[in-house]
Amino acid sequence: MSKIAEVKAKVEAGKTKLVAGLVQEALDEGDKAEDILQAMVDSMGVVGDKFSTGEIFVPEMLIAAKAMAKGVEVLKPLMAGDSASSLGTCVIGTVAGDLHDIGKNLVSMMIESAGFKIVDLGVDVPAQKFVDAVKENDNVTLVACSGLLTTTMPALKEAVQTLKASGLTGFKVIVGGAPVTPEYAVEVGADGYAPDAGSAAVKAKELVTA
Amino acid sequence: MLTKRQNLMETMKGGKPDRFVNQYEFMQMIMSVPITRVRPAIGEEKVNEWGVTFRWPEGQLGGFPVHDEEHILIKDIENWKDYVKAPSVKRPEEDWVPAIEAANAVDRNDQFVTCFVAPGLFEQTHHFMRMENALTAFYEYPDEMHELIDYLVEYELTYAKELIDHIHPDCIFHHDDWGGQISTFLSPKMFEEFFLEPYKKIYGYYKANGVELIVHHSDSYAATLVPYMIEMGIDIWQGVMTSNHTPELIKKYGGKITFMGDLDSGVIDFPAWNSEIIAKEVERACKTCGKLYFIPCLTQGLGISSFPGVYEETSAAIDRMSKELF
Numbered sequence A: 001m002s003k004i005a006e007v008k009a010k011v012e013a014g015k016t017k018l019v020a021g022l023v024q025e026a027l028d029e030g031d032k033a034e035d036i037l038q039a040m041v042d043s044m045g046v047v048g049d050k051f052s053t054g055e056i057f058v059p060e061m062l063i064a065a066k067a068m069a070k071g072v073e074v075l076k077p078l079m080a081g082d083s084a085s086s087l088g089t090c091v092i093g094t095v096a097g098d099l100h101d102i103g104k105n106l107v108s109m110m111i112e113s114a115g116f117k118i119v120d121l122g123v124d125v126p127a128q129k130f131v132d133a134v135k136e137n138d139n140v141t142l143v144a145c146s147g148l149l150t151t152t153m154p155a156l157k158e159a160v161q162t163l164k165a166s167g168l169t170g171f172k173v174i175v176g177g178a179p180v181t182p183e184y185a186v187e188v189g190a191d192g193y194a195p196d197a198g199s200a201a202v203k204a205k206e207l208v209t210a
Numbered sequence B: 001m002l003t004k005r006q007n008l009m010e011t012m013k014g015g016k017p018d019r020f021v022n023q024y025e026f027m028q029m030i031m032s033v034p035i036t037r038v039r040p041a042i043g044e045e046k047v048n049e050w051g052v053t054f055r056w057p058e059g060q061l062g063g064f065p066v067h068d069e070e071h072i073l074i075k076d077i078e079n080w081k082d083y084v085k086a087p088s089v090k091r092p093e094e095d096w097v098p099a100i101e102a103a104n105a106v107d108r109n110d111q112f113v114t115c116f117v118a119p120g121l122f123e124q125t126h127h128f129m130r131m132e133n134a135l136t137a138f139y140e141y142p143d144e145m146h147e148l149i150d151y152l153v154e155y156e157l158t159y160a161k162e163l164i165d166h167i168h169p170d171c172i173f174h175h176d177d178w179g180g181q182i183s184t185f186l187s188p189k190m191f192e193e194f195f196l197e198p199y200k201k202i203y204g205y206y207k208a209n210g211v212e213l214i215v216h217h218s219d220s221y222a223a224t225l226v227p228y229m230i231e232m233g234i235d236i237w238q239g240v241m242t243s244n245h246t247p248e249l250i251k252k253y254g255g256k257i258t259f260m261g262d263l264d265s266g267v268i269d270f271p272a273w274n275s276e277i278i279a280k281e282v283e284r285a286c287k288t289c290g291k292l293y294f295i296p297c298l299t300q301g302l303g304i305s306s307f308p309g310v311y312e313e314t315s316a317a318i319d320r321m322s323k324e325l326f
């Protein structure tokens, strides 16, 4: 197996203690940082798909992301500028009144590993704060809003509509969370919806490259 | 007409119930047990009996464990023993009086004297160190996680002994949420490795000491865990969401375990609730799940609803289905 293939396999398997060493070995053998990164992004894509189909679970996904992060640390000093986040910046948060963040964090990890820079606003985020974050950060191409409570669905709607009415452009809005349906996403005026973290990364990429 | 208790037993055994068991009617929860959980009221922050800080901000639906650097209980799992100290379960005898009186007032031919236990083992692990740290620790620090869970089991057994000695419960209603809406948190294999034996111990202890009925709450997807539930000694899984395809589970496992739920709180129990939605959902649940091994119930983990009137309206709709179908 080539070193790059090994990196890929170990990220998928979540070998947090091995990946950094392997990435270094791959570099030593002459592999390019960009290619190693791409291999890790690809393995997170596989992890996301397996999560979507129910083949793996939250711990496996967390541990794979952690393994990738160890590899990225080795690559960072070598990467010119921001090529690790070529798809732009994604602002993400859980909407006002809602404190659940497990799903949001998984989505954030997957979107990050797909090639976005993440600005995480945390939980209980008022609509205006999403708008401010779009203004304050460079190259925001995506805003992701999470909502887990049926009682905060109106807050989700408000977040999307405040973003859309802000006059700011250049970004798409994606929504999700257990009670959110594709129909509801359309109704509130979001550009996209995904049912889980794996497909969120796929959708995110699709939205900003469309 | 059968008593509530008889009707439940007929439903569970595949006998001849004369109506649907209506939600939580067969349990008489003894909520005055003196070993209480410390919880914040709205607008408050409180450190609970284990040292976990809970905060309930104004305008929110409920309390939440605080997991920033300063408040998180287990700062590193390798040294969990430095942070986790089980609270005492000893209380002066006189503190037990209200609970004992409440238990004595129950007609045990009609209802099960029930003690409520929460949070569960899995929930404690994430309350102590936040969900992400707990979930990755099952991979990275399995020995420490086993030790921590064993420690929680020891605590639960001392707690169980107090309940048994004072209340002699017929039924235990035990919470532990094992998943989200569409999947379990842990793979079935990992769940088996960490939680099967511990729960066998806890539920086995109750059963060995006069408790007839173990009702476990997990309002989630958990269809893949049903074989373990059966092995643990769970008699009724409360909180089964529709995402589990309850009718299929009943076909497959009915007789070994009873399913209580199939009325997703999210669909029924919301600010703009109405009796038509409730009637429609109750009819669907009752007709597709059938009369045996099934108890129509909101998935919420207590006999209440988030929005006033929903629980009662649901009960009324179930009674109407009983009239129609029995």
Ligand code: B12
Binding pocket: A058, A097, A098, A099, A100, A101, A102, A103, A104, A106, A107, A144, A145, A146, A147, A148, A149, A150, A151, A174, A175, A176, A177, A178, A179, A193, A194, A195, A196, A197, A198, A200, B060, B061, B062, B063, B064, B065, B131, B177, B179, B180, B181, B219, B220, B221, B265, B266, B269, B299, B300, B306
């Ligand atoms: C774990 C949990 C908690 C933990 C949360 C820990 C944390 N740090 O987040 C704790 C115990 C602290 C908690 C607290 C509370 N909870 Co809670 N909780 C849950 C539970 C069991 C699982 C949620 C979860 O993490 N799922 C796993 C993750 C991976 O899935 P997910 O969040 O759905 O996310 C996935 C997708 O939805 C999607 N997704 C998510 N966000 C986004 C965003 C985008 C952009 C996209 C594309 C996709 C996407 O991708 C994710 C990954 O695949 C659910 C029950 C359930 N069956 O879902 C209740 C549940 C959500 N909680 C509920 C309640 C009521 C509460 C409390 C009020 C409890 C209380 N009475 O004190 C408080 C909430 C306070 C508040 N204001 O928010 C209710 C909500 C009911 C309702 N009316 O909607 C539920 C449904 C339980 C129930 N049936 O009663 N909870």
